[in-house]
Amino acid sequence: MGRRGFTLLEIIVAVAITAAIGATIAAAFTSGFRAKELVEAEAEQYRGLRTSMDRMVREIGAAFVSDRYDQRRFRDQHDRPTNFIGTREMLTFTSLAHQRLYADAKESDQMVVEYSVRNSTKKGAHGQQDLFRRENPNVYGEDKMDRGGVEDVLLEDVKRVEFSYWDSDQKDWVNEWDTRKLEKKSILPVRVRITLVRSDESGHEQRYTTETRIMLNTEIPRF
Secondary structure (H helix, E strand, O other): OOOOOOHHHHHHHHHHHHHHHHHHHHHHHHHHHHHHHHHHHHHHHHHHHHHHHHHHHHHHHEEEOOHHHHHHHOOOOOHOOOOEEEEEOEEEEEOOOOOOOOOOOOOOOOEEEEEEEOOOOOOOOOOOEEEEEEEEEEOOOOOOOOOOOOEEEEOOOEEEEEEEEEOOOOEEEEEOOOOOOHOOOOEEEEEEEEEEEHHHHHHEEEEEEEEEOOOOOEEEEEO
16 A cells, blocks of 8 residues: 655645744744833833932931131132032032042042933934033042033933922922022021933833932031
8 A cells, every 4th residue: 555645735734834833932932032021121211210319318418518628728708618509400419428549549539429311422313312420539639620621421322301309498399499599508408309300112201209318407517
């Protein structure tokens, strides 16, 4: 009795079924990889956001102003080496949270810090804005508070940053605090509220808010 082989039609049907199964499996793997990449990208964004806000909380919480400086050299209140100058969109202040990267560096725990959101300097990032952080560990040097030091990107792709300052006298949040002014010369806000605004994948604005308490909210006096 002779053996009966597959017909051409049967082979074509088998190949078509195998190809369909392979395409389904490939689509499932591709979808899984894309979902994994989206989850990892979102997790990375939240990790960067959390790290940035934690750093801001720590540095603002260690803000200070001091009367311990050479008053013959810094005669003008606006040129005082330690100040807290905050608006709704920018914050420049002196902090005791500086960390030395090198053991023999001639630096203390004092520094000038500035936060602001500006257009990104990254190549090809058209229209993108980043949160910049400027640090100057030489508080009593030749540079004034609004210049000098090193500037880096603290967080990429930020629409804006918003600061609010708790006024204990008014019992309310205010959008400005300036220790260069006589009425604020010796005091800092008890609390600072930080809000970062970013866009999600669908383009909707998302607001992330936290608060920090300033421990040294009165001027360190001269002895």
